[in-house]
Structures are given as structure tokens and as C-alpha cells.
Amino acid sequence: MKNYLLKTQSLLVxxxxxxxxxxxxxxLGFMTQYYSLFYDGTMETFDYYKLLQVFNKEAxxxxxxxxxxxxxxxMFGLHKYRxxxxxxxxxxxxxxxxxxxxxxxxxxxxxxxxxYLALDFSSMEDYVPSTFVFDAGLxxxxxxxxxxxxxxxxxxxxxxxxxKEGKPLVRKxx
Amino acid sequence: MKNHxxxxxxxxxxxxxxxxxxxxxxxxxxxxxxxxxxxxxxxPAVEEAATEEVAVAEEEAVVEEAAAEExxxxxxxxxTAEMEAEAVPAEExxxxxxxxxxxxNLNIAAxxxxxxxxYQQATPLELPDGTVISQGALKxxxxxxxxxxxxxxxxxxxQDQSAGEMMDVSAATSFDNAAIYGGNSIAEDFMSxxxxxxxxxxxxxxxxxxxxxxYLAASPxxxxxITAYDGGIYFVPYVAEIGNYARVFDGRETWVTALLDxxxxxxxxxxxxxxxxxxxxxxxxxxxxxxQNEAAGGTLTRDVARDTLLAYIAETYPELExxxxxxxxxxxVYDMDELVALWRVIELSPNTLSKxxxxxxxxxxxxxxxxxxxxSYREDVLRLLNYFGGQRVHGSDxxxxxxxxxxxxxLQYSYAExxxxxxxxxxxxxxxxxxxxxxxxxxxxxDNVRNSLxxxxxxxxxxxxxxxxxxxxxxxTASNPDVVGMLPPLTTVGDSDEFIHWTENTRVIKPDxxxxxxxxxxxxxxxxxxxLDYFFSDAGHIVQNYSPPYGxxxxxxxxxxxxxxxxxxxxxxxDASCELKSCDMSGFLRDFIGSQIxxxxxxxxxxxxxxxxxxxxxxxxxxxxxxxxxxxxxSEDPLFRLVPPVFSxxxxxxxxxxxxxxxxxxVDQIFLYITGAETAVxxxxxxxxxxxxxxxxxYVDVYRNAYARMTE
Numbered sequence: 001m002k003n004y005l006l007k008t009q010s011l012l013v014x015x016x017x018x019x020x021x022x023x024x025x026x027x028l029g030f031m032t033q034y035y036s037l038f039y040d041g042t043m044e045t046f047d048y049y050k051l052l053q054v055f056n057k058e059a060x061x062x063x064x065x066x067x068x069x070x071x072x073x074x075m076f077g078l079h080k081y082r083x084x085x086x087x088x089x090x091x092x093x094x095x096x097x098x099x100x101x102x103x104x105x106x107x108x109x110x111x112x113x114x115x116y117l118a119l120d121f122s123s124m125e126d127y128v129p130s131t132f133v134f135d136a137g138l139x140x141x142x143x144x145x146x147x148x149x150x151x152x153x154x155x156x157x158x159x160x161x162x163x164k165e166g167k168p169l170v171r172k173x174x
Numbered sequence: 175m176k177n178h179x180x181x182x183x184x185x186x187x188x189x190x191x192x193x194x195x196x197x198x199x200x201x202x203x204x205x206x207x208x209x210x211x212x213x214x215x216x217x218p219a220v221e222e223a224a225t226e227e228v229a230v231a232e233e234e235a236v237v238e239e240a241a242a243e244e245x246x247x248x249x250x251x252x253x254t255a256e257m258e259a260e261a262v263p264a265e266e267x268x269x270x271x272x273x274x275x276x277x278x279n280l281n282i283a284a285x286x287x288x289x290x291x292x293y294q295q296a297t298p299l300e301l302p303d304g305t306v307i308s309q310g311a312l313k314x315x316x317x318x319x320x321x322x323x324x325x326x327x328x329x330x331x332x333q334d335q336s337a338g339e340m341m342d343v344s345a346a347t348s349f350d351n352a353a354i355y356g357g358n359s360i361a362e363d364f365m366s367x368x369x370x371x372x373x374x375x376x377x378x379x380x381x382x383x384x385x386x387x388x389y390l391a392a393s394p395x396x397x398x399x400i401t402a403y404d405g406g407i408y409f410v411p412y413v414a415e416i417g418n419y420a421r422v423f424d425g426r427e428t429w430v431t432a433l434l435d436x437x438x439x440x441x442x443x444x445x446x447x448x449x450x451x452x453x454x455x456x457x458x459x460x461x462x463x464x465x466q467n468e469a470a471g472g473t474l475t476r477d478v479a480r481d482t483l484l485a486y487i488a489e490t491y492p493e494l495e496x497x498x499x500x501x502x503x504x505x506x507v508y509d510m511d512e513l514v515a516l517w518r519v520i521e522l523s524p525n526t527l528s529k530x531x532x533x534x535x536x537x538x539x540x541x542x543x544x545x546x547x548x549x550s551y552r553e554d555v556l557r558l559l560n561y562f563g564g565q566r567v568h569g570s571d572x573x574x575x576x577x578x579x580x581x582x583x584x585l586q587y588s589y590a591e592x593x594x595x596x597x598x599x600x601x602x603x604x605x606x607x608x609x610x611x612x613x614x615x616x617x618x619x620x621d622n623v624r625n626s627l628x629x630x631x632x633x634x635x636x637x638x639x640x641x642x643x644x645x646x647x648x649x650x651t652a653s654n655p656d657v658v659g660m661l662p663p664l665t666t667v668g669d670s671d672e673f674i675h676w677t678e679n680t681r682v683i684k685p686d687x688x689x690x691x692x693x694x695x696x697x698x699x700x701x702x703x704x705x706l707d708y709f710f711s712d713a714g715h716i717v718q719n720y721s722p723p724y725g726x727x728x729x730x731x732x733x734x735x736x737x738x739x740x741x742x743x744x745x746x747x748x749d750a751s752c753e754l755k756s757c758d759m760s761g762f763l764r765d766f767i768g769s770q771i772x773x774x775x776x777x778x779x780x781x782x783x784x785x786x787x788x789x790x791x792x793x794x795x796x797x798x799x800x801x802x803x804x805x806x807x808x809s810e811d812p813l814f815r816l817v818p819p820v821f822s823x824x825x826x827x828x829x830x831x832x833x834x835x836x837x838x839x840x841v842d843q844i845f846l847y848i849t850g851a852e853t854a855v856x857x858x859x860x861x862x863x864x865x866x867x868x869x870x871x872x873y874v875d876v877y878r879n880a881y882a883r884m885t886e
Binding site for chain 1: 201202203204205824826830833
């Protein structure tokens with residue numbers, strides 16, 4: 001049971017970090033698909049591009065914080081050890097931050113997607129509308145929420161398990 | 175342990191609450207309520223502007239805004255019409271009842287310290303009342319305005335800075351070092367920065383500018399031309415003497431008569447040239463250039479060139495009393511080929527012409543058949559293309575105005591057109607033959623060539639003489655008493671087969687002017703509005719066009735040939751202009767008096783007409799009498815219609831242009847090609863490729879869209 005929980009915790013840490021990196025890459029190249037809206041489109045698409053650019057800037061900043069939080073999890077050794085008090089606090093900070101922001105993004109991304117689909121692309125020759133990055137964002141942010149919740153639960157379980165074994169509340173530095 | 179866990183849980187919950195709070199609002203909601211617009215006096219940051227745009231993402235809002243913008247241009251014009259009814263009579267320049275600053279900082283750049291509002295002459299100027307204007311003081315006109323308006327004017331201009339550079343530098347600090355910015359060729363900047371909130375939207379303040387409002391109401395074309403894409407008017411333009419000719423062809427009369435009408439003046443000549451140019455027109459039975467080339471057998475001498483030309487004139491134009499009548503006066507019916515034939519004779523006659531000019535044959539005399547005043551006017555050579563089948567070169571009176579309207583009313587970029595570039599090949603031939611001044615395109619040479627080729631005939635050791643140029647009547651005819659105005663070469667224009675005298679260059683709304691920074695205080699803005707409006711009052715109009723009252727004859731006017739009366743300069747002004755600026759009144763007014771600085775005002779032709787000397791008035795009469803067809807804002811034929819002085823570009827347009835490389839590099843290559851420089855491309859096809867690779871198609875599209883917005 002002990003090994004099973006720790007292995008699950010370890011897998012969840014790596015999975016979260018992988019999703020953070022995937023989001024970083026996604027938001028890094030988020031606008032590439034939409035440059036045509038800026039240069040070749042109408043004033044309407046131009047305005048939409050600038051709107052989306054603001055979202056992208058904010059989402060990209062969040063993805064950087066996600067990665068930083070993922071690294072914090074690694075620093076606390078949560079991919080190898082059951083958390084002590086500070087480790088558990090780190091887990092909560094990371095998971096709450098990731099999941100709440102993911103929820104926010106999940107709320108607004110469909111609006112951006114719908115606004116995009118409502119644009120008139122008829123003036124843009126050879127332009128093929130694509131919602132791939134929106135869909136990818138929705139999937140990845142959803143996965144992040146699920147992983148964060150699971151990770152928080154498993155971390156609590158391993159933390160309690162550790163306490164039941166009579167281990168100290170604070171585990172060295174973590 | 176149980177208590178321990180409870181405490182732990184509490185701590186965790188608190189942390190959770192803090193994190194949750196900070197995590198909220200991580201990304202922008204596209205459906206959020208619009209943020210309030212910044213106050214006019216706050217220069218918006220780029221991100222703020224972007225945030226404002228976020229708010230209009232909803233489809234309906236976008237549609238509404240687009241409709242509003244479309245209507246805005248019309249509103250701007252309509253507003254001015256409304257203001258006409260409320261406008262205070264132009265003579266009233268009394269200070270309005272609004273809080274005004276006591277002093278204004280002005281940043282008016284011209285790229286030339288002589289042309290700022292500060293007196294920069296080493297020689298002090300003594301005014302009729304004994305006041306001495308010394309270097310560093312405001313020029314007399316600006317001191318007078320200062321006194322009249324009761325506002326201290328501080329010139330904060332970096333004196334040699336170009337206007338474009340000034341705008342770039344000032345934009346970096348949100349235009350916060352002056353209340354008023356002005357200069358030449360910066361109208362596009364005013365429109366662009368104005369729409370971003372950096373300049374006061376003057377349409378919203380026309381109640382404080384009654385004279386300007388009345389002017390706009392009476393000039394809807396001008397109001398339309400200076401209205402930005404968002405409907406705002408952000409600057410007051412410098413409007414030249416619309417409806418009058420600008421540059422004309424000028425040449426030495428006695429050179430033509432001496433070479434063509436008799437043999438008396440002929441001296442032996444040894445100079446030869448190798449023909450490169452092969453002729454363009456076939457409007458007559460024979461082409462004189464072909465005839466000269468055939469007769470030359472590879473090397474053209476003066477006698478062969480002259481004899482061939484005279485025989486050709488006799489056969490083709492038997493009705494002419496004298497051969498020179500083909501070129502001079504109202505009988506002139508020459509085309510570009512016939513002009514080239516004459517240029518060849520002139521180029522090959524240094525001994526004859528130096529004697530005709532100075533009374534003695536000058537060894538080593540160099541004759542330049544065609545020149546432009548200075549290398550910064552090198553595009554005037556390109557204007558010759560107008561006469562090779564009516565090729566359009568500039569759509570407005572600006573070397574940067576490379577867009578023109580074709581017969582279908584569609585905007586075209588002349589310099590990249592195949593027909594234009596084919597014409598460049600012809601100019602290259604003319605240059606190779608030595609018919610165009612050898613240094614006309616060398617921008618490192620800043621000398622006034624007109625001075626050395628026209629105005630220095632009597633100087634010791636003078637060896638260089640010029641025949642023909644394309645320049646302003648008053649100053650050019652004043653430079654040499656032998657110089658007369660010449661009708662332009664005949665050409666067809668557009669699809670018409672009719673040969674006409676025409677000139678594309680005319681007086682226009684200039685891309686110059688001034689605007690008020692939104693970074694200024696409310697009191698400063700009020701004072702600035704008062705100042706800008708003053709130039710459209712009767713008093714301000716006279717001061718800016720002529721001089722303060724002490725430079726004018728009281729109670730007397732100058733009656734122009736067209737029957738219009740204008741203020742008349744007094745003797746002190748005329749004498750001073752001759753003493754200090756070689757009788758160049760325009761230069762004297764700008765450099766010494768401070769009038770006619772390129773800021774927002776309506777220029778008047780009266781000063782030029784009354785100071786025109788020598789054969790200047792005849793030149794006016796010749797062109798008006800022909801009449802030489804010209805371009806105008808009102809022309810029904812798009813090919814003869816002027817384009818706006820500047821196109822109002824949106825942020826999107828600017829961003830698109832930022833991705834393209836169309837600019838001066840290609841223009842430089844055109845001149846390098848004409849002059850056969852080693853660094854030049856080797857063909858006009860390569861010139862075309864430069865434009866294509868720089869993105870000329872997208873460049874043209876941007877401007878066509880901008881023009882479409884302006885004319886909707």
C-alpha cells in the first residue's frame with residue numbers, strides 16, 4: 001500500500017510537470033495560427049487578434065508559474081518521498097493555484113473560441129480557420145485540474161500514512 | 175496528536191484561502207465590460223490601448239464601432255460646417271474667455287536651423303523701429319505674435335533636428351516636452367499618434383477655433399484630407415497656394431536663339447558625345463533623335479547635331495518663324511525628343527555658350543543641359559517621365575508622394591510600375607550622354623547647383639553653366655535675367671492621343687503642420703488652440719504670409735495680374751531681402767522674419783507675385799495663357815486628380831508596413847542605376863525585383879485600403 005501510494009504520487013508529479021511543459025509550449029506558439037488575422041484580415045479580425053494576444057500573454061505567464069510550481073514539487077522530492085508538513089503545504093499551494101487558474105482559463109477559452117468562430121474570414125484568401133490551440137488548451141487545462149486534485153488527495157494520504165508510522169511532522173527540510 | 179492535526183488543518187486552510195484569492199482573475203475575459211477611455215491628457219501606453227480594444231470584441235460592438243468610424247469622417251466635415259454658423263468673424267482675435275497658460279513651449283522642427291522660429295543668423299537684423307534681433311531670439315514674426323496674443327512662446331526645438339526625427343524622439347516621452355509640435359512631412363505622424371491619443375482632437379475644440387472652423391467649413395476637401403481614419407483632426411495643415419502652378423520649366427532664352435536662329439554667335443567646337451538615347455515619340459514623320467543618331471555615325475558633333483535639328487525643324491514645322499520658336503514662348507510645341515535634340519546641341523556648344531553668356535570663350539567651360547536645384551531635389555529628374563507618354567510620378571507635391579490615381583481611380587505606386595522603370599532606362603541614356611547634371615543624385619553634395627549654374631555667370635573663374643531646370647518661377651527667374659519660363663514638352667496623357675502641355679506638379683495641401691500634445695495642461699491646450707486659430711484670422715494670415723505690419727505699406731495693396739489685391743511689402747522689406755537674401759523674399763521671410771514657416775496656415779500667392787522679377791511675370795503669363803493642364807483635387811478625371819497629402823493608416827496598416835521593406839533603398843537604387851554607379855543593379859528588371867522582394871504588392875494594398883477608407 002505504501003509503495004503503491006508513493007508510486008502514484010510520483011507518477012502524478014511527473015504527469016503534472018509534463019502537462020505544465022505542454023501548456024508552456026502551447027501558449028508559446030498560441031498566436032502562430034492567428035498571425036493572418038493581424039496582417040491579412042479585416043479590422044474586426046485585427047481587433048480580435050489583439051484581444052487574443054492579451055489572453056495569450058496572461059496564459060503564457062501562468063504557464064511559466066505552473067512550471068515553477070512543478071519544479072518546487074521536484075525540489076521537495078515529492079516524486080520520491082512522502083511529504084512532510086512543508087511538502088504538503090507546497091502541494092496545496094501548487095495544486096490550488098494550478099486548478100483555480102485552470103478553471104478560469106476553462107471558463108474563458110470557449111468564449112475566445114466562439115468569438116473566433118464568429119469572425120468573417122471571407123476576405124482572407126486561402127485561410128483555413130482552426131480551433132486546435134483552443135481545443136488543446138481546454139484538454140490540457142482539464143487534465144491539469146484532474147491531476148492537481150488527484151495529486152492533492154494522494155499527497156494527503158501519503159502524509160497521513162507517514163504520520164501514522166510515527167514519523168516526525170516536519171521531515172528534515174521538506 | 176489530534177490537536178496537532180487540527181492546527182495543521184487550519185494553517186492549510188488559511189494558505190488555501192490566500193492562494194485562491196491571488197489565483198483569481200488570471201486571464202482576461204473577452205466579454206468583460208469595456209474599460210473607461212483614458213483622459214485626453216493622459217498619453218495611453220500600448221498595452222492600455224490593447225486593453226481598450228479587448229472590450230470591443232463582441233461582434234455587435236465591433237460592428238457598431240466600425241459604423242461609427244465610417245461616420246466619423248463625415249461628422250468631422252459636418253462639424254466644421256456647423257461651426258461656420260457659430261464662427262466668430264475672422265478679424266476677431268481677442269483672447270477667448272477660457273483659462274489659458276501664460277507661456278507655451280513650441281517644438282517646430284524643419285531639419286534646418288535657419289527655418290525654425292528662432293533667429294539663427296550671425297548678422298543681427300535691425301527692424302524699422304530700431305529693435306535689433308540677434309541670434310537666439312525669437313524671429314520678428316513670432317515676437318509680434320507673442321505680443322499680440324499675450325502668450326510667451328518658448329522655442330524648445332533642437333534646431334537642426336528633422337521633423338520626422340523630432341516626432342520619433344518626442345513619441346518616446348509621450349510628447350511631454352512641448353505643448354505644440356510642428357514641422358514638415360509629419361502629417362502621417364500626427365494622424366497616427368493622434369488616433370492613439372497623443373494629440374488633441376481638434377474637432378472637439380472647434381468652438382475655441384472659430385477662424386479655423388470657418389476655414390474648414392469653406393474647404394471640405396481640406397477637412398477631408400486631414401481627417402484621420404477615426405474621424406479625428408489632429409493637426410492644422412500647411413496649405414499651399416492651391417490652384418496655382420508650382421514648378422515650371424525654365425531655360426536660358428539667348429542660348430536657344432543664339433544656337434538656332436542664326437550662325438552669328440557660333441564658335442568652333444570640339445566637344446563630342448556618343449548617342450545612347452534612341453528616341454521615344456513617333457508623332458511626326460521623322461524623329462529628330464533618330465536623325466541625329468544616324469547622322470552621328472557613333473560620335474555626335476555640335477555641327478551635325480545642330481544641322482540635323484535645324485533641318486528637322488524646317489521640314490516638320492515650316493510655319494515657325496524662327497527655329498527657336500519650337501521651344502520658346504507661346505509657340506512652343508516641342509516634345510521630349512525634340513528637347514533632347516536641343517540639349518545635345520547645347521551640351522556640344524561650350525565655347526559658343528560661354529561666349530554668349532560672358533562675352534568670352536571660356537576654356538574648359540562645362541555646359542549642363544538639365545539640372546535640379548540641389549541633390550535633395552533629385553526626384554525632379556524623375557518628373558521628366560511625365561513627358562514620355564504621360565507617366566505619372568508623384569500624386570501630390572511631395573517627393574515621397576509616390577502614389578497616384580490611374581484612369582480608373584485606382585491608387586498606383588509609380589516608382590515600381592513597369593512603365594515607370596522603362597522610363598528610368600531612358601533617363602539613364604540621357605545621363606550617359608551628359609545631358610543631366612553629373613552630380614544631381616549625389617546626396618553627399620549639398621550645394622545649391624542653381625546658384626552655380628545660373629547665378630554665378632559673372633564670377634571670376636566661372637566655368638559651369640546650366641541651361642534648363644524645373645523649379646519655382648520667382649526664385650529661378652530672379653537668379654538670372656536671361657532665364658525665361660518655357661512651356662513643358664508636349665505629351666499624351668492616359669489613353670488620349672491628344673498632345674497637351676501639362677504638369678503634374680501643382681500646389682497642394684502639404685504634409686506639414688502642427689498639433690497640440692494631449693500631455694499639455696488644460697490651460698496650455700487652450701492657449702495652443704488660440705495660437706493655432708490665430709493663423710486663420712485676417713491678422714494672423716497676413717503676419718504669417720507677409721510680415722508683421724512694419725514690413726508692409728499701410729493703406730496700399732499690390733494689384734496682381736489676376737486682379738486680386740494683396741498686402742504690399744514696403745521698401746524696408748524689399749531692401750532687406752535683397753541685402754540679406756539676394757532678393758529671395760521667400761527665403762528672407764523664413765530665415766530672417768519668421769513668416770511662412772511650414773506650420774498650419776493657408777499660404778497666399780501674393781508675396782510671390784509682387785516679388786517676381788526679370789522674366790518671372792512672363793513665365794506666369796505663358797503657363798496661364800497656354801494653358802498648361804495640371805492636377806487638382808476637384809478633377810473629374812482621376813488621372814488628373816491629386817491624392818491626399820498623407821494617408822491615414824490604422825495600427826493594422828502600420829503593423830503590416832512594418833513587415834515590408836519598401837522605402838528609400840529602392841529609390842536610391844533607381845538613382846544609382848541612372849548614374850551608372852558600380853553598386854547599382856544592372857537592369858530595370860532588377861529594380862523591379864527589388865520592389866517585388868520588398869513586398870510592393872502588400873504595400874500598395876495597405877495604401878489602397880487606406881485611401882478607400884478616406885474616400886468612402
